[in-house]
Amino acid sequence: xxxxxxxxxxxxxxxxxxxVAERLxxxxxxxxxxxxxxxxxxxxxxxxILAREGIKIGDxxxxxxxxxxxxxxxxxxxxxxxxxxxxxxxxxxxQFAGPLMRQLGNPTLFCNELVIDEAGSIHGYRLRQQxxxxxxxxxxxxxxxxxxxxxxxxxxxxxxxxxxSAAFFRAPKDIAAQFPQFPRLENYEQLLDFIREQIGR
Amino acid sequence: xxxxxxxxxxxxxxxxxxxVAERLxxxxxxxxxxxxxxxxxxxxxxxxILAREGIKIGDxxxxxxxxxxxxxxxxxxxxxxxxxxxxxxxxxxxQFAGPLMRQLGNPTLFCNELVIDEAGSIHGYRLRQQxxxxxxxxxxxxxxxxxxxxxxxxxxxxxxxxxxSAAFFRAPKDIAAQFPQFPRLENYEQLLDFIREQIGR
Numbered sequence: 001x002x003x004x005x006x007x008x009x010x011x012x013x014x015x016x017x018x019x020v021a022e023r024l025x026x027x028x029x030x031x032x033x034x035x036x037x038x039x040x041x042x043x044x045x046x047x048x049i050l051a052r053e054g055i056k057i058g059d060x061x062x063x064x065x066x067x068x069x070x071x072x073x074x075x076x077x078x079x080x081x082x083x084x085x086x087x088x089x090x091x092x093x094x095q096f097a098g099p100l101m102r103q104l105g106n107p108t109l110f111c112n113e114l115v116i117d118e119a120g121s122i123h124g125y126r127l128r129q130q131x132x133x134x135x136x137x138x139x140x141x142x143x144x145x146x147x148x149x150x151x152x153x154x155x156x157x158x159x160x161x162x163x164x165s166a167a168f169f170r171a172p173k174d175i176a177a178q179f180p181q182f183p184r185l186e187n188y189e190q191l192l193d194f195i196r197e198q199i200g201r
Numbered sequence: 202x203x204x205x206x207x208x209x210x211x212x213x214x215x216x217x218x219x220x221v222a223e224r225l226x227x228x229x230x231x232x233x234x235x236x237x238x239x240x241x242x243x244x245x246x247x248x249x250i251l252a253r254e255g256i257k258i259g260d261x262x263x264x265x266x267x268x269x270x271x272x273x274x275x276x277x278x279x280x281x282x283x284x285x286x287x288x289x290x291x292x293x294x295x296q297f298a299g300p301l302m303r304q305l306g307n308p309t310l311f312c313n314e315l316v317i318d319e320a321g322s323i324h325g326y327r328l329r330q331q332x333x334x335x336x337x338x339x340x341x342x343x344x345x346x347x348x349x350x351x352x353x354x355x356x357x358x359x360x361x362x363x364x365x366s367a368a369f370f371r372a373p374k375d376i377a378a379q380f381p382q383f384p385r386l387e388n389y390e391q392l393l394d395f396i397r398e399q400i401g402r
Contacts, residue, residue: 001295001314001329081307087288094202106282108309110344113202128202129345139340143311144330 002199003140004080005133005159007151008090008109011169012073013100016064016092017046023063026053033155039091043125056120057095065099076188077104084148084199087140089133091155093125110136133159148198150191165198167191203400204341205281206334206360208352209291209310212370213274214301217265217293218247224264227254234356240292244326257321258296266300277389278305285349285400288341290334292356294326311337334360349399351392366399368392 009015021029029049036042049055080086090097090111101109110132115124129135137147137159149156149163152171160166160182167183168176169191176184185191210216222230230250237243250256281287291298291312302310311333316325330336338348338360350357350364353372361367361383368384369377370392377385386392 001311003309003311078307081309082303085309085311087309102283105306106279108204108282108286108288110202110204110286110346132344136344139343142340142343143333143337145311 001085001144002146002148002164003085003087004195005087005089005137005140005147005149005163007133007153007156007159007169008088008092008097008111010152011070011150012077012088012104013069013097014067016067016096016100019067020060020063023066024053024055024059026055033153047122047124050122055122057114057116057122058120060096061099064096067100069100069103072188074104076192077107079192080195081105081107083201084195087136089136089159091132131158134162137162146198148195150185150194167194202286202345203347203349203365204286204288205396206288206290206338206341206348206350206364208334208354208357208360208370209289209293209298209312211353212271212351213278213289213305214270214298215268217268217297217301220268221261221264224267225254225256225260227256234354248323248325251323256323258315258317258323259321261297262300265297268301270301270304273389275305277393278308280393281396282306282308284402285396288337290337290360292333332359335363338363347399349396351386351395368395 018030026049029046031042031045033039033042036045086107088107088109090109092111093114094111095114097109097111110128112128113126114122115126116122133156140147147163149159149166150169151159152169153175157179167185169185171184185194219231227250230247232243232246234240234243237246287308289308289310291310293312294315295312296315298310298312311329313329314327315323316327317323334357338350341348348364350360350367351370352360353370354376358380368386370386372385386395
């Protein structure tokens with residue numbers, strides 16, 4: 001039996017932090033792992049910016065509620081789930097993903113969590129685990145599941161490497177060029193075709 | 202982060218083999234693990250009956266297409282998936298579950314597979330793995346996920362034991378009485394309340 005593991009941001013929904021930065025008008029919240037490679041350092045920087053600006057979870061939720069999944073993503077998820085089990089593996093936070101996941105029909109998502117106090121201030125975050133995408137694929141293997149994976153960036157590469165078959169989806173050219181073993185797919189039709197080929201349907 | 206693991210037959214949908222036996226009018230297809238305790242022996246018996254009666258996958262699919270999930274199950278699954286990731290762990294076969302899973306909105310399902318030839322004859326089956334429900338819970342633990350589980354029968358007990366918290370759902374009294382450590386829930390409202398309590402929402 002197979003399972004499909006997909007990244008969330010950039011594959012099914014837009015980049016959340018970038019959208020939040022734009023909608024709240026806080027330029028330095030646009031920083032990503034391309035600017036600060038160390039994830040914990042990046043998150044601590046983001047948390048300091050949120051505290052500096054007095055931004056609470058409600059402000060962020062309000063902006064996320066105005067976001068929609070990428071064009072065609074809802075239909076793609078529907079079609080995919082008719083064919084094969086889906087688990088989304090993401091580095092986002094459960095408190096961010098909620099409104100967008102509802103629009104996608106609430107497929108199964110394993111991600112991280114923000115630590116939020118009763119007043120809505122964000123004090124920290126809890127990683128599900130280090131190297132969580134790769135370890136999830138390994139855990140699916142221990143369930144005797146074949147894993148088909150797709151993602152768009154560096155933080156997906158260990159997942160793609162661990163999977164039985166894998167592809168980039170809308171990956172930046174420079175990243176895709178470093179890992180030529182993965183086909184570079186650009187639209188949901190191609191991704192669905194790739195998955196159909198792997199499951200023989 | 203948490204994940205909910207649910208059994209399928211008896212919890213969200215009716216028992217498939219019993220329905221197939223009734224609709225096809227083949228009494229001895231009603232045999233279950235209560236009649237033949239060894240699962241492989243039971244399945245080999247079922248396969249012999251299918252061959253004897255000339256029953257193909259199409260005949261079974263036709264009867265399954267007339268089945269519906271248990272009353273309230275679709276709403277329950279919708280509500281649950283807004284709260285927490287769901288993975289259904291079942292001993293059924295992917296070729297049986299399809300039509301009913303579609304009615305439930307295609308939540309993520311890990312189960313077994315039938316070996317079917319091009320003419321639709323069923324020649325065998327492939328277990329995902331031995332003791333697959335318990336091992337799936339163990340694999341979720343290796344992803345640093347807390348597992349909340351519910352099932353209705355003997356084949357769920359190893360899953361319930363391995364989970365962080367667990368309940369019986371509509372379990373026969375005699376089975377539930379042997380495992381008094383698990384609360385015995387009778388309707389979806391109770392099950393949703395139990396899960397809400399575990400996730401603190």
